[in-house]
Amino acid sequence: MMIKPIVSLCLWLFCIAAHAQKDALQNFPDGYQPEQVGKKLAYRFVAGKHMLHAGKWISYPETFNWTGALKFAARSGDQQLIKLLEDKFDPLFNREKQLLPPMNHVDLNMFGTLPLEFFLTTQNKKYLELGLPYADSQWQVPENATAKEKEWASKGYSWQTRLWIDDMYMITILQTQAYRVTKEQKYLDRAAAEMVLYLDELQRPNGLFYHAPDVPFYWARGNGWMAAGVTELLRYLPENHQHRPRILQGYQLMMESLRKYQTAEGMWNQLIDEADAWAETSGSAMFTYAFITGVKNGWLDEKAYAPAARKAWIALVSYINDNGDVREVCVGTNKKNDKQYYYDRPRHVGDYHGQSPYLWCVLALME
Template sequence: MQACSLLTSAMFTGLAMAQEAPPVQEKGPAPADAMLHAQAVHYPNPYRVMESGEVKAVLDRVLSYLDAVTPAELINKNTHAVMAMPAKADPEAVLKPGDFRLTSYEWGVTYAGMLAAGAATGDHRYTDYTVKRHQLLSDLARVYAPAVQADKQNAQAPIKGLLNPHALDDAGALCMSFLQAKNAGIKVDYGQLVGICGAFVTEKEYRLKDGTLARGGPDAEGRIRQRPLADTLWLDDMFMGIPTIALMGKATGNSKYYDDAARQVLQFSRRMFNPQLGIYMHGYVEGMRDHPEMHWARANGWALMAMVELLEVLPKNHKDYKAVEAQLRAHANGLAKFQDKDGLWHQLIDRPDSYLETSASAIYTYAIARAVNRGYLDKEMFGPMANLAWNAVAAKVNAKGEVEGVCVGTGMAFDPAFYYYRPVSTRAAHGYGPVLLAGAEIIAMNRKYKFGLNDSGLMYQGPR
């Protein structure tokens, strides 16, 4: 056994040496082309691994910006005076407005990103950001949930959409962040929040006959919502539903949630994954014969992230574990074919004349780096790809801490113009959580594995 290990080590060493450019053996004056391969290359983004401190500096800018523009306070909606938490439901109380909403699905991702950044850097300010706002939401749920449940139509509450969800967007990503925080030992009472949001995702959201999460059907209160057509699948909903369903399995010990979460991956993929391209279409309408394929980047990110989050808690002996892992690998390999030369991906992945989009690229960076760290993907291939992507994403965080190049909120369509001309904005909340998650996971990956230049190329160089 020891001899085998030594042989393997020797082979690895020999391979590493073989990758180096051999020394020139000829004697005499050097020809003009002798050192052309060693010329300095002017990459638009750094072609190297960022040190942990450099990554944290990017994340720190994001944290400073978001902490300043997302106040965790109540105010009187008429006088705008700051209010303490009321003892009973007060219709005059509202959340103090900032640049972003504290109860959007994008902010569920941001809360998760802050927790990940805190764990990766050891800087409690990131964790505190999430704890402070989760505590506010928990306190508001305690005060306002009884009134909202008693009169869903007329009750007023600062977080009514969270306490009376009507779509996966209202509940899924936020519930994921609550359950992740609870698993991390955060001492906030998540009982009411998880009870309301978890029940909506797992029991009340509309589904197709085979149980696949869908839109364009009756909601929890029987109202028909065409979004945009009856029985429509949005690829986004893999993320809006699957992580919460899987985490409910971990929280309750009930295997039915694991079964449901894995089934969602496989049923979405059966309908929407293009195995030739290795990427997903954005929208699918049950019953249609033809499905125009718009391969929207951010939705593909949500799908990839959903699989990574599911595998984080799905028992390895689950009957569908290997199938989910295989689907993750197929998707990651497909995405690898479309990465732009400077590290990002395009708004429509397979259409290089569409613009480069930051939020999707950040999600891919996070999910691919996490998959490398967990052993789902080969570190030799995907580690350099993730580092290249992170360097490009980091360049999109400006000095103020805003994330540039992020597509605004987007529905689904069956024509390219819709996606090509979606605006980008630093106020598009979708970019902030993914950047935090990506930076945190890149720190973890480069702490675990060494990557560096070998014969001018960025390569895996062994474990740390």
């Protein structure tokens, strides 16, 4: 006589649980809604100063922040913001032309992603003409290339290959952007082959990545670049692409490990596997972006990862101050085989390394 009520109760609880999983990445409380956070961060960028590489050229952190703000403006239909971002860019065609980065380093080439995004937003060909050479030059070997750079190129890889995990955002995102504007398969093929190389050479059995082969530490933002890069590539890589199974496997292995190391607060530490390291926002935001996108595209189990992504987002927003600046951002960090070096890295407020991946999370949540 009690079977039907029990079955009904179980079905009700199941439906409640299923709804809770789907609801995890929406219906955020006031102040945590992605549209609110995105607007705050995007307009904060408009008012900000240039963050220059070596004091000379537009840096990759600024490039990614600018691109994120532009994507948010387009996604939210904010024409005023698009105009403000264009006005900020226009001097680079004339009086600030000297700030355009040269096409001679993996970090500097990243600038190309920004004009390509402006082209996607405005369809103005001046942006395409400026941006596409940055992608093409990653595979055009310069005359003064080193023997190692020529060796990488002879194997079909970018001459800018270094086997630093940072590269797997820097190379992947630019080639993917070039594919988005041209629809030429060669750009995706380049990015995918490069990603497989880095996965095969650098991914550890636990799914994470050392900062470099000779630096055996799981630095958060370094791993964040890889997490964001592989996520971005999977968004555009066709289901039948020869490298997709390997890339998806590497992505899922990394995500599984990251979920285990997520702190009780919802963040990840400066050194991911060190419980006494400080919570670092830029890497945490990159991992959160990878979680959100994976859940929404069906690459990750919704039941396991949607609550983790929500928890991370709620934690991340608490690190934004009243000015729209993200706190606890590790400064730009070269590799060093010294664990204490990573513990002692200065922490900045409003550093574009942190502002950018927050906008990626915003965009992923808005999809």
